Amino acid sequence: MPEGKIIKALSGFYYVAHEGSITQCRGRGVFRKNKITPLVGDYVVFQAENETDGYILEVGERKNELVRPPIANVDQAILVFSAVEPDFSTTLLDRFLTLIEFNLIEPIICISKIDLIPETRLSDIQAYAADYEKMGYRVIFTSTTMQDSIDRLWPLLQNKVSVVAGQSGVGKSSLLNQLRPELALKTSGISSHLGRGKHTTRHVELIEVGAGLVADTPGFSSLDFTDMGVEDLTDCFPEFKLRKHACKFRGCTHLAEPKCAVKAAVESGEIPSYRYEHYTQFVQEIRDRKPRY
Numbered sequence: 538m539p540e541g542k543i544i545k546a547l548s549g550f551y552y553v554a555h556e557g558s559i560t561q562c563r564g565r566g567v568f569r570k571n572k573i574t575p576l577v578g579d580y581v582v583f584q585a586e587n588e589t590d591g592y593i594l595e596v597g598e599r600k601n602e603l604v605r606p607p608i609a610n611v612d613q614a615i616l617v618f619s620a621v622e623p624d625f626s627t628t629l630l631d632r633f634l635t636l637i638e639f640n641l642i643e644p645i646i647c648i649s650k651i652d653l654i655p656e657t658r659l660s661d662i663q664a665y666a667a668d669y670e671k672m673g674y675r676v677i678f679t680s681t682t683m684q685d686s687i688d689r690l691w692p693l694l695q696n697k698v699s700v701v702a703g704q705s706g707v708g709k710s711s712l713l714n715q716l717r718p719e720l721a722l723k724t725s726g727i728s729s730h731l732g733r734g735k736h737t738t739r740h741v742e743l744i745e746v747g748a749g750l751v752a753d754t755p756g757f758s759s760l761d762f763t764d765m766g767v768e769d770l771t772d773c774f775p776e777f778k779l780r781k782h783a784c785k786f787r788g789c790t791h792l793a794e795p796k797c798a799v800k801a802a803v804e805s806g807e808i809p810s811y812r813y814e815h816y817t818q819f820v821q822e823i824r825d826r827k828p829r830y
């Protein structure tokens with residue numbers, strides 16, 4: 538039986554890509570019984586009835602699964618943060634990074650709208666970029682006015698399933714449009730009756746960008762730490778994870794424990810203090826969370 542990947546779901550049909558062609562498939566009744574809903578991004582085994590139609594027989598195990606947009610097996614998140622309008626915020630960036638790490642997704646930090654940075658803010662933004670690079674993150678600067686920024690993003694998408702994420706107005710749709718101009722996604726600046734209304738998109742689709750696939754709908758609209766415990770949180774900060782073996786106590790939460798390598802690194806300035814502050818803030822948030830029944 539052929540295997541493929543669902544690249545689009547619409548009105549009960551799943552569009553399965555396999556060796557360069559697309560088969561329009563229905564799920565088998567057995568899925569409904571077992572509560573399996575195939576998702577865009579799923580690897581599936583299918584049976585072709587003819588050249589264009591078929592049935593999905595089996596859904597492969599997922600490495601992760603997002604709720605909004607509903608998509609499975611995401612490799613990478615293009616995290617768009619504008620330098621200005623809205624202003625760059627490390628608090629929000631750390632929140633996104635934590636959730637992305639928790640979902641086993643690799644982030645790429647895109648600092649957008651760099652054409653709008655005033656001279657006085659430039660060194661701040663560059664210092665933040667250097668901090669995040671030191672933690673091991675890839676940081677790129679982008680602008681709709683500079684095609685070369687997109688050219689730098691392009692090769693990073695190869696052989697990956699990527700989603701674009703970030704708060705409202707940072708330029709996610711603009712970035713997707715730059716990657717695939719024929720998408721003509723509506724951006725806040727331009728009102729076009731031809732472009733699809735951004736809030737009317739009911740389906741999600743993986744679109745080919747070079748040798749990679751990118752979700753046409755931005756992800757991570759909910760930013761709370763549901764399902765995450767404090768012990769999960771420590772590993773979502775790569776520079777903490779790197780040092781945890783040097784902490785005196787196994788399972789150190791880097792809070793009140795003595796001889797903590799993370800706190801030592803914060804004190805010596807190796808870890809930026811804002812990262813540690815955000816960490817403690819998120820810990821508090823998780824602890825204050827109402828228990829769910």
Ligand SMILES: Nc1nc2c(ncn2[C@@H]2O[C@H](COP(=O)(O)OP(=O)(O)OP(=O)(O)O)[C@@H](O)[C@H]2O)c(=O)[nH]1
Binds near residue numbers: 712723735
């Ligand atoms: N100067 C400048 N403006 C930009 C850039 N990128 C986006 N914009 C503008 O910023 C505004 C918001 O851009 P969008 O692409 O709609 O942002 P979005 O993140 O998709 O916003 P939501 O759909 O609300 O989530 C629009 O007016 C864009 O034209 C950029 O690199 N430079």
Ligand SMILES: [Zn+2]
Binds near residue numbers: 781794796798799
């Ligand atoms: Zn510690």
